[in-house]
Amino acid sequence: MRRIRLVVAYDGTNYSGWQMQKNATTIESELVGALHNLLGEEVPLIGASRTDAGVHAMGNIAVFDTDSKIPEDKFAIALNHYLPEDIRVRYSDEVTSDYHPRYEKTVKTYEYTVLNCEIALPAWRLYSYHVYRPLNIESMKAAAELLEGEHDFSAFCSAGSQVKSKVRTVYEISIQETPLSFCTGHVLRFRVRGNGFLYNMVRIIVGTLLEIGMGRRTVESVQEALATGERQQAGPTAPPQGLMLAEIRHCDCEKNIEKDNDF
């Protein structure tokens, strides 16, 4: 049996998230359907990251096993033929049979987009979170810096998580501000990079930083949240459509805690 890896981009708008479920169209169900069309058999997929409904991806990873003789790089083209336009396999390659997308040492990068201007711009509504209040970016950046590093992120994890350890290392939380060309306001692009993430962790980090930007909580409040580990000490979960799983890199990271991750 060969193990084939797919790097997948998708617009999550029309899907009930990644994971297969009854009576719902998901990214996984579309991929499994396309594999069925291509190979004539039911092939189970192992995904790296179970993104929520409405969340987008530029580089999620999935693997499957097959006896097919299709050259490794041709799976991408062949599957795209069967997939809807809002799901694209960016590339495919063959990996060793012990490769598991959730058990490898990993660096994941998420991007979260906030449209910070007076009016909700229609073409942005499915790919950003619209915040019309002015934001103090400097406070947000200061708080972001306090969240970087190795911490117990229990306060930044939604109920329902099944992991044992909630210690994760966040390598980067940066905020890039780009002015909009035809209206006053900015696009804020949060880039969050780490060795693993808890359930809703990026969205709670962004929701907390936005409250700091609005002056509703202090920069130092994130230290209290980290210290107490209580969910109510952090901010709300920012909505899904601003989130994009940008990249998953397998590497010789210092620590491998991916086996114990929700997402």
Next chain:
Amino acid sequence: MRRIRLVVAYDGTNYSGWQMQKNATTIESELVGALHNLLGEEVPLIGASRTDAGVHAMGNIAVFDTDSKIPEDKFAIALNHYLPEDIRVRYSDEVTSDYHPRYEKTVKTYEYTVLNCEIALPAWRLYSYHVYRPLNIESMKAAAELLEGEHDFSAFCSAGSQVKSKVRTVYEISIQETPLSFCTGHVLRFRVRGNGFLYNMVRIIVGTLLEIGMGRRTVESVQEALATGERQQAGPTAPPQGLMLAEIRHCDCEKNIEKDNDF
């Protein structure tokens, strides 16, 4: 009677263009419906620009006359209450009764977005034209420069135009290249600014420049197209979803030919 001006942004994906038509949902029909809900009467709209199906706008303009006592700036908020999320009135104000959005001296700005990379990225599919061949940007910029200025743009106009003069002044055709963060490739943002545009003119300019970028036609071919005025001397019409009407400015331009414009 008061004349109220609306500046309107929309995602054109789900609409059959601006203009009202039988058995189709259009931006105009949605606005007229919202006005009916707000004012309890059928109010005809005069639009500045009849964008095609799939084309987006950040700042189209429309006016209507009413005896309503609603403060000028409150129409925007009130109409947004009745409008779907993909159409937003950005602001509203009262203008003089002789103001006509198509007869004023005008500078219009369009943006056209090309995603130039190997793979079609799902979240871009409704807001850009995907071109996977590599493009020679320098040739495209050189040809763009030749198109700037006052010319007879007959070759850059689709059949069906009803205007008499096809002379227009294009103040700017710029191409901005931004690298993509998570895949090799670029986003090209064409910015086209002029005192008026013929039917499909921006999309034919972009389609022509892209053929030059692919090496399918020479930089100088645009001069021949301008000189002969023959549609077949210019390139194909680029698809609608890359186009956005960014801004309409009324100003003391040198020349007013807006009365004679298709769009």
